[in-house]
């Protein structure tokens with residue numbers, strides 16, 4: 001990473017750490033979590049199964065939570081990489097690889113049923129180097145909403 005990037009990252013972390021440590025509204029944070037995060041994450045049996053279950057995420061602590069959300073591609077587990085399928089008609093489909101065999105590839109994507117792609121339609125398929133966990137989620141929020149979200153995340157223990 002270039003020196004300038006490091007300074008930028010450090011500043012960004014410091015800023016979001018300030019928001020994350022502020023007291024927030026747990027109820028509003030939970031509502032935000034439901035719309036923004038549960039399309040992929042499960043808490044207490046609710047939500048989707050694209051990312052890890054976050055029922056105990058509060059125990060990670062603010063620093064680790066921030067790192068997971070601000071820089072999802074830094075410490076990525078192989079099983080959560082975006083799997084990309086290029087079809088013979090030129091279309092490209094991204095998702096979490098559920099399974100693949102001689103017959104078909106099954107992909108899981110947010111807000112939709114698992115997609116079955118017959119191998120006969122596939123030109124190429126490979127794991128990308130990016131995580132299914134999107135970048136820029138916190139950057140898109142107002143400071144107050146970051147505080148609310150973290151107030152809720154801290155309760156998950």
Ligand code: HEC
Pocket residue numbers: 033036037038039040041050051052054057065068069072075076077080081110131132133134137138
């Ligand atoms: C499009 C799917 C998706 C969305 C939306 C999403 N996540 Fe994730 N998240 C993932 C995946 C996949 C991982 C696993 C990352 C990896 O290891 O590459 C992950 C990892 C995490 C982790 C680390 C968990 C651990 O056990 O290490 C945290 C914390 C987290 N996400 C929080 C959030 C929060 C908070 C939101 C909403 C603001 C959110 N995520 C939205 C897919 C998503």
